[in-house]
Amino acid sequence: MDLEPVWLTLELAGVTTAILMLVGIPLAWWLAHRSGWVGALVGSVVALPLVLPPTVLGFYLLVALGPHGPLGLLTDAAGFGTLAFTFPGLVVGSVIYSLPFVVQPVQAAFEAIGRQPLEAAATLRAAPLDRFFTVALPLARPGILTGATLGFAHTVGEFGVVLMIGGNIPGQTKVLSLAIYDYVENLQYHEANLLSGGMLVFSLLVLLLLRLIAPRQAGLRP
Amino acid sequence: MNRTRRFISQACLLGTLLGLATPAALADAPLHIAVAANFTAPIKLIAADFKQQTGKTVLPSFGATGMLYAQIRNGAPFALFLSADSRRPRLLAEQGLAVPSSRRTYAIGRLVLWSPHAGRFGDGGKVLRAGQFARLSIAEPKAAPYGAAAQQVLEHMGLWHSLQPRIVRGQSLTQAYQYVASGNAQLGFVALSQIALLPPARKGSQWLVPQSFYKPIEQQVVLLKRAANDPTAKAFYAYLKSPKVEKIIRRYGYEIAR
Numbered sequence: 001m002d003l004e005p006v007w008l009t010l011e012l013a014g015v016t017t018a019i020l021m022l023v024g025i026p027l028a029w030w031l032a033h034r035s036g037w038v039g040a041l042v043g044s045v046v047a048l049p050l051v052l053p054p055t056v057l058g059f060y061l062l063v064a065l066g067p068h069g070p071l072g073l074l075t076d077a078a079g080f081g082t083l084a085f086t087f088p089g090l091v092v093g094s095v096i097y098s099l100p101f102v103v104q105p106v107q108a109a110f111e112a113i114g115r116q117p118l119e120a121a122a123t124l125r126a127a128p129l130d131r132f133f134t135v136a137l138p139l140a141r142p143g144i145l146t147g148a149t150l151g152f153a154h155t156v157g158e159f160g161v162v163l164m165i166g167g168n169i170p171g172q173t174k175v176l177s178l179a180i181y182d183y184v185e186n187l188q189y190h191e192a193n194l195l196s197g198g199m200l201v202f203s204l205l206v207l208l209l210l211r212l213i214a215p216r217q218a219g220l221r222p
Numbered sequence: 223m224n225r226t227r228r229f230i231s232q233a234c235l236l237g238t239l240l241g242l243a244t245p246a247a248l249a250d251a252p253l254h255i256a257v258a259a260n261f262t263a264p265i266k267l268i269a270a271d272f273k274q275q276t277g278k279t280v281l282p283s284f285g286a287t288g289m290l291y292a293q294i295r296n297g298a299p300f301a302l303f304l305s306a307d308s309r310r311p312r313l314l315a316e317q318g319l320a321v322p323s324s325r326r327t328y329a330i331g332r333l334v335l336w337s338p339h340a341g342r343f344g345d346g347g348k349v350l351r352a353g354q355f356a357r358l359s360i361a362e363p364k365a366a367p368y369g370a371a372a373q374q375v376l377e378h379m380g381l382w383h384s385l386q387p388r389i390v391r392g393q394s395l396t397q398a399y400q401y402v403a404s405g406n407a408q409l410g411f412v413a414l415s416q417i418a419l420l421p422p423a424r425k426g427s428q429w430l431v432p433q434s435f436y437k438p439i440e441q442q443v444v445l446l447k448r449a450a451n452d453p454t455a456k457a458f459y460a461y462l463k464s465p466k467v468e469k470i471i472r473r474y475g476y477e478i479a480r
Contacts (some may be wrong), residue, residue: 062400062404062406063404064402065406066405066406067405067406068405081356082406084399084401084406085357085390085406085407163393167357167390167391167392167401167407168390168391168393169360169361169389169390169391170390172417181393182362182364182365184292185286185288185289185292185362185364185365185393186288186292186364186365187291187292187295
């Protein structure tokens, strides 16, 4: 029983979650304070991975990351080569794929704060950035924790995108879901069972944890 | 309230229509067959031809031989299995899931090293030894017989271990082909059948791997037990042996076992 896919999956989910925190929190803040059609459009684009089959995302990524695709031309020019079949390529895919799972809970948390605490801070001469870091972020903590946990768990469960752009390279792109797929394909049901059982227990614990850290957190809104 | 009532009446109407349609639909229910990915293009032609001859629809499901085998083992409702190897049809016959006497070789496949760019290489063996590429695409050897053949070729050339970091694996032969066609891998081992009918402008560079480098890919078909008495399944099984079909199979670059 080879445990490499387990560590690789945790690494991918960890890196993805860190990037999603950096990208997702400012985006959620912007969306929370933006009405009108631009906000609606951006919010809808962010929500796309909730409804699109991962294969759609994987297919477009494969083309976009390829030597003739926009991302491929960019990474090639920057000297990174093309990203399909590499760990960074999977990170790019996972960040897009798990984006709504981070943005939506955080956005809901920011919206729930309302204007009053921020206005009160403003009357006490807190600058906008200061208000964001000392008032908004601490108040949105449960939402941010929910987003981080969901983003991590969702990345762990990724299959379609990895299948399309991963190339199944041990230690590079062979994550848990692919390892399970391979075991099933080769009728190694014992190994498939061990990994699947582990995933099941992990997912249940994550969902339980979510209910404990944020019992009244608004859910996802496709 | 009104809308609910209308919805219920429509649902009832639809149910009635479906109910009436069922016996008729069963009479010409499509024949579901499992087909190894390398045989995708020819089976589509063969199925279309069969429909013209008999009016019966054949619906192929494509995948890696290993995956299809696992699905059949777990009760997938296929009537025939066109494998990319002889091992899995034999196992199905031994396990009582296929009719043993129906097992026969319908095609012998050839492996090709391919790049969509013409002039990328002349001698594929040379380009592999020189390592003039970043990624080489193959099908997953454990699941796809053409992937296993690719592994044998690289082992025969003594390159299997040194090339490991550059080998990318598609879950089926179709995906391995896709990796090369999209330019994400520069070279790939594919089936001759996948590129046999490309227009000259898109033929790219090809190296037909010498047969001595790998075990012959004997592709076998079996009639599955669940369809042993299905007339359409038996008709299609017999049709696969017809000279007309053998001509189609040859056109795609396969050999026919004598």
